Amino acid sequence: MEKYIPKYIQGATGDWEVVIGLEIHAQVASEAKLFSGSSTKFGADPNTHVSFVCSAMPGMLPVINEECIRQAVRTGLAMGCEIHLRSVFDRKNYFYADLPQGYQISQFKDPIVGEGEIIVDLEDGTTKTIGVERLHLEQDAGKSMHDQHPTQTYVDLNRSGVALMEIVSKPDMRSAEEAGAYFRKIRTLVRYAGTCDGNMDQGSMRADVNVSVRRPGAELGIRSETKNVNSVRFMMQVIEFETRRQIDLLEDGGEVFQETRQFDPASGTTSSLRSKEEAHDYRYFPDPDLLPLEFTQEFVDDLAKALPELPDAKRNRLINDLGVSAYNAAVLVAEKESADYFESLLDSLAHKTGKAKEELAKQAANWVIGDLFGALKKTGKSISESPVSLKDGAELLALQIDGTISGRIAKDVFEIMLDTGKNPELIVEEKGLKQVSDTGAIDAIIDEVIADNQDKLVQYRGGKDKLFGFFVGQVMKKTQGKANPQVVNQLLKPKLDG
Amino acid sequence: MSVDKKTVAKIADLARIAVREDELDPLAAELNNILGWIEQLSEVNTDGVAPMTSVVEVALPWREDKVTDGGYRDEILANAPDSAHGFFTVPKVIE
Numbered sequence: 001m002e003k004y005i006p007k008y009i010q011g012a013t014g015d016w017e018v019v020i021g022l023e024i025h026a027q028v029a030s031e032a033k034l035f036s037g038s039s040t041k042f043g044a045d046p047n048t049h050v051s052f053v054c055s056a057m058p059g060m061l062p063v064i065n066e067e068c069i070r071q072a073v074r075t076g077l078a079m080g081c082e083i084h085l086r087s088v089f090d091r092k093n094y095f096y097a098d099l100p101q102g103y104q105i106s107q108f109k110d111p112i113v114g115e116g117e118i119i120v121d122l123e124d125g126t127t128k129t130i131g132v133e134r135l136h137l138e139q140d141a142g143k144s145m146h147d148q149h150p151t152q153t154y155v156d157l158n159r160s161g162v163a164l165m166e167i168v169s170k171p172d173m174r175s176a177e178e179a180g181a182y183f184r185k186i187r188t189l190v191r192y193a194g195t196c197d198g199n200m201d202q203g204s205m206r207a208d209v210n211v212s213v214r215r216p217g218a219e220l221g222i223r224s225e226t227k228n229v230n231s232v233r234f235m236m237q238v239i240e241f242e243t244r245r246q247i248d249l250l251e252d253g254g255e256v257f258q259e260t261r262q263f264d265p266a267s268g269t270t271s272s273l274r275s276k277e278e279a280h281d282y283r284y285f286p287d288p289d290l291l292p293l294e295f296t297q298e299f300v301d302d303l304a305k306a307l308p309e310l311p312d313a314k315r316n317r318l319i320n321d322l323g324v325s326a327y328n329a330a331v332l333v334a335e336k337e338s339a340d341y342f343e344s345l346l347d348s349l350a351h352k353t354g355k356a357k358e359e360l361a362k363q364a365a366n367w368v369i370g371d372l373f374g375a376l377k378k379t380g381k382s383i384s385e386s387p388v389s390l391k392d393g394a395e396l397l398a399l400q401i402d403g404t405i406s407g408r409i410a411k412d413v414f415e416i417m418l419d420t421g422k423n424p425e426l427i428v429e430e431k432g433l434k435q436v437s438d439t440g441a442i443d444a445i446i447d448e449v450i451a452d453n454q455d456k457l458v459q460y461r462g463g464k465d466k467l468f469g470f471f472v473g474q475v476m477k478k479t480q481g482k483a484n485p486q487v488v489n490q491l492l493k494p495k496l497d498g
Numbered sequence: 499m500s501v502d503k504k505t506v507a508k509i510a511d512l513a514r515i516a517v518r519e520d521e522l523d524p525l526a527a528e529l530n531n532i533l534g535w536i537e538q539l540s541e542v543n544t545d546g547v548a549p550m551t552s553v554v555e556v557a558l559p560w561r562e563d564k565v566t567d568g569g570y571r572d573e574i575l576a577n578a579p580d581s582a583h584g585f586f587t588v589p590k591v592i593e
Contacts, residue, residue, distance in 0.1 A: 031563050038568030046584040050574050051567035067563030095514055097588045144591060154585035157574070281512055291558040292551055 004126045007175045008216055011247045018243045019220060020173035021210040022235075024186055026165045026196040027140065027203070028071045034139055034163035035062030035105065042202050046156035054161035056100035061289055068163040069293065071195040072112050072137050073303050075165055078193040078310055079132050079186070081116030083300050087136075089290040092282045098142035098155050106166075108284040111136035112293065118189075119312070120181035121330065130182050131170035140164050165196070171210070171220065176236040183207060183232055184334070188311050191336045206230045211242040213250065221246070222256040226263050226270050237268045245270070314339060322346075322361035328369055337383045341390065342368050348394035353401050360401065367397055371411070375418055388417055396424040404428065406435050408481050437484040439491060442475070445483070446492055449474045460496055471496060499537065500530045 008015040033040055036053035053060040076083050088110040091103040113135035119127050142160035144153050167186060173179045187205060190196040197204050207230075212223035224246070226238045246256050261270040309317070311333045318329040332342050346364050350357045372393065376386060388396075396417065400410045405428055416427050428434060436442060449471060450457055460467040475488050501509075503522045506529065510517040517525065575581045580588070 032561075032565050032567075036568075037561070037564065037566030039565045045571075047571045047574055047586070048584075049568045050571070052574075053567070055574050063559055063561045065563050066560040069560070093512070097586075097591050145585070146590065146592075148585075149582075149587070149590075151590050152580075152582075152587045153589070153591045154582070154587055156585055283512065286551075291556065293558055 004122075004128055005124075006216070009213075009243060009247065011251050013251050015216055016213045016243075016247050017216045018174060018239065019171050019212050019214060019223075020175075020179045020239060021171040021223075022167075022169045022173070022179060022183060023208040023210070024167040024169075024183065024205065025140075025207070026075070026167060026186075026190055026198075026205050028068050028137075028163035028165055029194060029196055030065060030067045030071065030163060032065055032067075033161040034065055034068050034137065036161055038161070040162045042204075044158055046154075047158065049158040050160065054100075055157055056102075062105065062287075064290070064293065065163065068137060069112070069295070070303055071163075072135060072165055073295075073300055074193045074307060075167075075190055075195045076113030076116070076135055077300070077304050077307060078189045078195070079113075079116045079118060079135070079167075081132055081135065082114035084110065084112055084114055085295060085297065085300070086110065087112040087293045089137075089287045089293065090284045091287045092138075092284055094282060096141065096144075097153055098144045098157070098160065100142070100157060100160060104139050104141065105287055105290070106138035106284075107136035110292075118182060118185055120178065120185050122177060122181060128172075128178055128181075130172045130178070133168040133170050135165050135167045138164050138166055165190075171212075176239040179209070179239055180232045180236050183235060185311075188334060188336070192308060192310050194308070200230050203230060207235055209235055209238050209242075211239055211246070212256070213243060213246045221250075222258050224256065224259055224261050224270070226261045227273065229263055234263055234265055238263050238270060241269055311339075318361070318365075322358050324361050324365045328365040331369055331373075332365060335383070338368070338373075341383050341386070344390050345394050345397075348390060349397050349401075352394055352398040355401070360397075363401070364397060367393075371414055375414070387421060388414075392417060392423055399424055399428060403437060403484065404435060405433055406481065406483075406485060408476075408485075409433050409435065412481075433482060435484045436479055436482045437487050439487060442479075442483055442487055442491055445475055445478050446471075446488070446495055449478065450495060457496065461498065468492070468496065499533050501526055501533070 006017070008017055010016075027040075028034070030040055032038065033054060036051045038051040038054055039049045041049065051060075053062060073083055087107055089105050090108040092106045092108070093103040095102060111134045115134070116132040118130050118132060120130060121127055140159050140162040142155055142157040144155055146153050148154045169182065173182060187198045190205075191198045200206070206228050209226045209229050210223045211226070212221035214221040224242055226242065229235045229238055242261075249256055260273040262273045263270050315329045315333040318324040318332065319326055324332070332339050342365065345368065346357050346361055349355075349360050349364055353360065372383075372386065372388065375388075376383060379387070381387070396410060396413060399405045399413075400407060405413065409428075413424050413427050413433065416422065416431075417424055420427075453471070453474065456467050456470060460471075471492055472485070472488055475483055475492065476485070503526050506522050506526045507517065510525075571584055575584070575586065578586050580586070
């Protein structure tokens, strides 16, 4: 393993170090909201998924959704965090048009999940451990739309009261790359654990990005907080921009203020939103409507036992038990759907060929990542929209493994599958693409090729070894690529050598 | 602990309660009285006593994850001062 090297940024007056912390808001995957029975489904007509509880009508009381508790615990376990058997809900008070209660129910002093550690892989081959400070449950706010009317803001409370997990990192990241890797890792974890769909377009995951700069080894600098950043690319832009802005400010003798900023995707810049001191007097206090949240260690242990295999464990298994390369394993594991596709394909392939998975895994991984991902990328599709079904994919690989078709022909068949959606066996049958392994037939073709190329034969025997490839090529050409290359090699060598 | 006029004005502002200038001093006095009573409680030694969260022995009730509510937009919007196209509408909020 390579050694982690600290990254400094060169300024006009010397080196600087950037310090990044992330607060990730992940929407809990649940049917109903955190404290009411209305639906969490995205995209409904405005204010149709709203009850008297989530619109904060007088006299309504919150009752907690047990699944949201389980999801928070599962997420904590997936991140290797400490689980708190007792936690407390607090009111975070502020006024905004899309917050009907006038406070958000959150967890301040005693969150449900405590500290943990996440290991991320960096591009230079090193890894870095990033601390998780806590995870707490809280309510989401409604949605304000400012662009529907010249003088009015429209408010939709469908999202009001939906459960969020706020995952707070320690200020352990030192570059945009590290922050991106950490965010992606958390996204992968919640998707494996099934606790959040990770859908960033619909706002299911977004981050507040805290950035400060300091001289290497100095005390932490004053940070800015950029709110609601909803893609990894934007997050990295925010960090690059804020780092530069703060270094320039400090080097010009200015001062960084603790403030909330917003990101403008069009220009890739951030701008000040409001000054933190006044607006952020949240006056937290324990919510008198809710008793402390308590559960047993047994409740946690049962959830731990039922967790699916997590990405790190899966990756190690692919590498160590199945012989998949480290790079391929990392690619397959990054998205749960890819890993699921690969594993189902491998199951099906093992069943079809009667061979052990470890004999097939390498080839199957190469095909999924090289051929299938390549084709998906070209058409802009995701793996769940793959035009090639699992069954057909496995069949294509099986045809190749049992020697019915060559690797080269398999690529042609795959192209036809993409175009027509036909099943590979049918394509091979229709187009007569079966590989020729019959030594008699290949022998005859080799003799023809040698007879036609006497001059090359002389050169070959005179020491031009490279011409071996030429002869193989000619044989393959004469058989339209259908000759079994191994058989060709075996038969050709003695004939050429004489 | 006690509060002055300035603190009272700030709390009123945070709670969005309009308080007239001439009400601030009397309010500060009333609040300080209440704070004084609370302070008396700190005279009791509570070392090693867990904070009480309820006067009866009950646990937080949990609800099943089922959609059981919602779908009555007209009732939700009925008391709103203003609404349009199914949205609550408020004077434009400019950040």
